[in-house]
Amino acid sequence: MSSAQFDLHLPAPPVTGDIPLVPARMVNEFVYCPRLAYLMWAQSEWAETGDTVEGRRVHTRVDRSNPPLPAPEDVEAKPDKIVSRALALSSERLGVIAKIDIAEAEDGMVTPVDYKRGRRPHVARGAYEPERVQVCLQALLLEEHGYRVDEGALWYVESRERVRVVLDEELRRATQEAVSRLRLTVANGRIPPPLRDSPKCPRCALVSICLPDEMNALGGSDLAPRPIAVPADEALPLVVQSQRARVSKEGDTLKIADEEQGDTTVRLIEVSDVALFGNVAITSPALTALMEREIPVTFHSHGGWFRGMAHGLGNRNAEVRTAQYRVSFDDGACLRFARDLVSAKIFNQRTILRRNWRGDRDTRKETLDRLGAARRSASRTSVLAELRGIEGDAAAVYFRAFARLLTPPETDSSNDGVGLSPFRFETRNRRPPTDPVNAMLSLAYAMLARHLTVTLASVGLDPYRGLFHAPRHGRPALALDLMEPFRPIIADSVVLAAVNTGEVSASDFVSGATGTALTPAGRRRFVSAFERRLSQETTHPLFGYRLSMRRLLTVQARLLSRHLLGELPTCPHY
Ligand code: SF4
Known part of the structure; x- marks a missing residue:
């Protein structure tokens, strides 16, 4: 994509028709990395990591229902501080929707507070720009709904520290610009290029989907790709071949009752997919658990002929x-x-x-x-x-x-x-x-x-x-x-x-x-x-790092999708 796309400073027009509102957290992702926001928002890509699970756990705590925030005209009249949790607000003018973790109302002012996992970073303005932009956006939404907002705040769960977010003109302008750029980028339908040799990528949940270093290498960069997109295979296929075996669910495990081999249990998190050969039964609870975790189940004839596949809702891209x-x-x-x-x-x-x-x-x-x-x-x-x-x-x-x-x-x-x-x-x-x-x-x-x-x-x-x-x-x-x-x-x-x-x-x-x-x-x-x-591991002929054949096939499928989406002029075959 041309760099000119990121020089557009025209505000995106108000949202009309069935164009979806952009979640405020996507604006946070966009400021972190425009490609990340595009992958998540326009292409519905997602990958669960320890960080994302922890982030969800933090927000589950503040998602408890509670009395709503009083109307703007009533906030001033309330003598006590009011704390409203999980407040959902949207604006068609801004084109944004947000769920504010905590809105504190006191002395006629409302302060949006966003919960973050981890510890407070020791950086110049007390917090990284993406987080400050997200809080500022929540403040803009509150103002749009008639509330008076003087400042925002971030609460870091692990270090239990609160950081004040000053809503100065510079931050307000940067926030509105980020929203406009994100909406125009998505409307344009062109994915932003990957970051170059960025320290953000190894920490990014979507690194194995984005393939930043690989895409840059194929685009002519002379930097050798880091093997960050090829983590060790954590889960492996479960192949059940014994006739009359039965697969059932027991807690977080699959139990394989097998007259020939004896019974076995396998933890669901260790299973990448399940292959059933011939006369093997699987119970509905086991199938449901696998579908919920997006673990596909393939069915084969006794001799291995591939007959079909059951999976959950599938990839939404x-x-x-x-x-x-x-x-x-x-x-x-x-x-x-x-x-x-x-x-x-x-x-x-x-x-x-x-x-x-x-x-x-x-x-x-x-x-x-x-x-x-x-x-x-x-x-x-x-x-x-x-x-x-x-x-x-x-x-x-x-x-x-x-x-x-x-x-x-x-x-x-x-x-x-x-x-x-x-x-x-x-x-x-x-x-x-x-x-x-x-x-x-x-x-x-x-x-x-x-x-x-x-x-x-x-x-x-x-x-x-x-x-x-x-x-x-x-x-x-x-x-x-x-x-x-x-x-x-x-x-x-x-x-x-x-x-x-x-x-x-x-x-x-x-x-x-x-x-x-x-x-x-x-x-x-x-x-x-x-x-x-x-x-077995092999050295990738284009990228030079070691990876298993299994992972190589996944990288190949990802490169094919990048080619089909127009990001790569040709599909580099192995
Ligand atoms: S891997 Fe890097 S370039 Fe790709 S989406 Fe994540 S941060 Fe952006």
Whole structure:
């Protein structure tokens, strides 16, 4: 965005029609960081942190109902001090609404008092500007409603100190200007740029949504991104595969009653999402608790086929979905996106072959050269159908060479010493897979699609509307798009590791007229190998910091949303 947007000093016009009033706390956020206010107000983004929970707890204490503030003409007549809590006021002229923690009326004057968690800061005017602006705005609202206001105050809960806020002309002007700028920025529909190398970002609740350093790096900054947007994975998926298992809620935990594995309990705060395979029951209280916490539940067939998902109210960022639909109808934008996507996928296929090749050098060179040529063709083509053809040809080359990467331990007694034979692989097949390697590839792709469907929905995107894969009933097309470059380095790599380390053996598969599938024990081991792969750390090729594959997929989904919203000219694929 141009810096000119922030040079506008025209007051925003009074609010009319159904334009919502801006909450005073958003003006506080805007003064702290314009992008933060935009993310929270225009895009309804939110992330809970310890600080936000504590802030809410502080305000819950002052949100108790009590007698209202007397009318302005009666305030003067009251002999005693009156304390009114959680006073809601609004003004269409200012375009603002506020809930004043405490309004104290005494000697004909009213003083707004805002509660803040933490300790009083030792700064020049006794408090930071965003907080002073928020109190000033509350004072302006009180004045608009006919009250006389001489000063405001901030109460710091932890240090139990009160700081006076002087309502001088400078603060009043800055406050009105902040309101106007926020309203004009939102009306403009353009998100302000992230702060540069700011100490505010590591403390910001929305840092992993905003990606300030990553966005600046992609915009040309030569400062290396700090790994502030990639906190350690605190919660992990809960995958329940035992048939006839039952998931129920017990206090703040989920209990899994399991005849095969014995009963287990998991704390809800440790669960990022729940995957139920086959005949697994979940109780209504458990489902409700998960929905309330926005923890999605995915349902799968016994063999891992992704059947659907239940989640709470979901991400409320309608702006990003609107942008996604708009781009999805733009053929040129879809082609550019798909070209980069296919090119990244072929690049990663080459990487897997290079790292794991066990065959002769000439065939290796020839295979890598063919994939290199396919990648160049993919990045040049201007026809989507041709791109699909290039992708298909590259996949055929890749999977023809895939058998050369499979080296199960010869000591594997379960395959009767015939070496590779249980894991003989000729070509990719599915619906149903006819051999163990294809059975594992199908399950790994289904797991990856499941993970990305959940991730895309959590960042506000519609997993069912793709840019490369055509929408088909029940097909998570955008998840299939985003997973293309990750098929080789996550799914295929899990299959290779499972075979080559002997984690799965021939006895882990059953074959019949309907194809080949993993046994329950084999599937359990394979799914846990897949989740381990997602937890493995890698170095981000663009940002240079270490992060888990799981977090990498989330960052990728966020970058895609920033691209769709027009903040990034291209989507940087992994
Ligand atoms: S992370 Fe930094 S730039 Fe982004 S919203 Fe927060 S304070 Fe603003």
